[in-house]
């Protein structure tokens with residue numbers, strides 16, 4: 025096994041799980057090379073690539089190990105039948121964020137099924153979750169370190185927005201320390217309804 029099967033539940037948010045050390049350093053660099061070899065990001069103005077249906081082979085392999093890591097997870101933390109569907113994912117987004125770039129608060133479109141996975145590469149970042157029906161200040165920050173995987177399901181997917189605010193210096197702080205922003209690449213895997 026070249027990946028971690030240790031999952032954590034994000035206590036405050038039902039349906040949000042984090043696998044901090046999902047990919048080894050070597051696997052992260054293989055994945056990064058495969059993505060950059062696609063040639064999607066040769067022009068500076070392009071920072072997102074989307075694929076539907078048959079995914080590149082590296083993404084299919086990634087899906088396979090996501091399925092395995094869920095199957096082997098401690099069932100007291102993560103339900104083993106969470107991602108039983110076939111195919112597991114048929115839509116891929118790769119986002120490339122330069123320092124200062126992030127993504128606004130959103131809930132993923134309803135045309136995607138429940139059960140969304142995000143793998144992070146390169147710069148760590150803080151992803152902020154905020155409830156769609158806000159009564160008080162209940163935001164929850166999650167650190168997405170390189171090689172980590174998060175899974176969003178149920179409430180986490182439908183009742184919480186997620187965002188990454190890297191607009192200004194000082195916004196990305198984790199445990200009192202400002203994160204040194206570098207390029208970040210994320211891989212989001214979903215299944216169309």
Ligand code: AKG
Pocket residue numbers: 117119127132142186210211212
């Ligand atoms: C999206 O593309 O909808 C995302 O939320 C991406 C999040 C990320 O880059 O980690």
